[in-house]
């Protein structure tokens with residue numbers, strides 16, 4: 342028998358993401374037959390009561406995706422169990438070890454990271470960190486390099502690095518993996534993927550939601566640590582890394598860590614020019630009034646809910662190519678995309694204006710709300726005009742996936758891929774210790790520059806794309822952020 346233990350199995354992440362993901366995997370016949378799933382949290386409830394809660398949440402999610410069937414549920418139900426534990430107490434974990442048995446055991450920590458250190462120590466004492474055990478850690482691991490190392494050292498006392506799976510759920514998104522396929526499954530992009538042809542790269546993660554009642558966590562972290570340190574730097578790494586020799590976890594992660602090491606440090610002198618901090622004030626998002634962050638928080642706060650940064654990668658491939666990143670809450674759209682903006686043609690033969698009516702080629706890798714990769718190219722407008730008229734068209738990869746008019750396949754929850762990989766012990770899409778370390782190092786420099794210079798977040802109205810300074814970050818260099826209508 343193999344076991345998956347969900348510490349925090351009754352919490353928000355487990356109920357909204359992990360258990361529905363496990364249902365979908367089971368529905369598709371992808372879970373090992375002998376896998377047992379054990380929820381472990383503090384609430385003193387029976388296994389039956391827990392399973393009833395799981396049933397409710399999973400059914401609602403599966404029905405919405407037209408993937409509910411009683412046979413799949415019966416299979417999943419037979420796997421489920423629950424035990425009330427204090428995960429920081431080794432005595433309390435002995436019962437869990439007895440339920441999990443001596444087979445392969447994967448433990449997912451869906452609890453506050455402040456407990457990670459004590460939990461892994463207790464796991465070790467209870468026999469849940471043996472050689473055939475794995476541990477999956479949710480972000481954020483730490484709030485800065487120092488706290489990351491403190492937690493990670495405790496993890497390393499109990500587990501070898503090969504047993505540790507640090508999740509970044511962005512790596513489980515389909516389009517992110519498709520980016521790897523696009524870059525390394527084709528020959529045509531590689532010769533263009535450098536500073537000779539690429540003008541700049543943009544990474545946008547826009548969210549319409551506000552912080553709401555998550556402020557006790559968020560106020561301590563802010564957008565820089567909540568989103569940029571992990572998800573956005575991971576996306577940057579996948580765009581910028583050199584081709585790995587294979588898809589072996591270490592080959593890929595070796596390349597990613599080289600990118601992080603090449604990030605130019607942001608000095609206090611540079612910070613004002615290359616970073617923007619913002620915090621939303623009252624406004625309207627998608628036609629609904631939205632409160633200011635400080636009102637949700639109940640008092641003024643210096644935490645940023647928006648960040649924009651220009652990153653420079655000091656290596657041969659990317660010298661001189663800025664990577665612009667922005668993320669924020671209460672922006673006008675839920676939109677996550679990577680834009681590879683190519684350089685203009687050196688000379689236009691089509692007349693009209695400075696470069697004719699030519700738009701520079703642009704590859705847009707869209708993660709949300711839709712999943713697509715599209716390349717904008719110029720072509721001739723049909724017709725007999727005396728002077729050739731050009732128009733941009735978008736060539737979309739989704740044509741190939743679905744057939745131009747076919748319904749797309751069910752969109753998987755990012756955790757499905759990652760849970761499956763963790764159960765198999767494949768760490769390619771997980772973050773290695775040295776990657777997390779380098780990312781914290783770079784982010785700490787930004788945070789230190791902000792606190793050293795006393796940078797307060799600039800106000801932006803809820804429902805706008807952040808403070809004006811974020812537009813200036815690009816316009817100063819003659820560039821602008823991608824918009825949907827281009």
Ligand SMILES: NC(=O)C1=CN([C@@H]2O[C@H](COP(=O)(O)OP(=O)(O)OC[C@H]3O[C@@H](n4cnc5c(N)ncnc54)[C@H](OP(=O)(O)O)[C@@H]3O)[C@@H](O)[C@H]2O)C=CC1
Nearest residue numbers: 349350351352353354382383384427428451452453454479
């Ligand atoms: N929610 C989300 O969408 C996301 C969450 N995360 C991360 O996931 C983790 C969990 O977040 P979330 O689910 O929102 O948190 P919740 O507060 O909703 O759930 C926390 C869970 O931990 C359990 N718990 C707390 N202390 C102990 C303990 N000593 N022993 C055993 N169980 C304990 C709670 O049990 P009980 O309720 O029974 O007391 C509860 O089941 C955090 O690291 C968070 O940052 C990351 C990305 C997104």
Ligand SMILES: O=C1O[C@H](COP(=O)(O)O)[C@@H](O)[C@H](O)[C@H]1O
Nearest residue numbers: 480510546548567568572677709
């Ligand atoms: O990790 C986090 O991610 C979510 C955004 O995830 P997405 O998959 O919906 O883009 C973000 O809202 C949250 O603040 C952060 O902790």
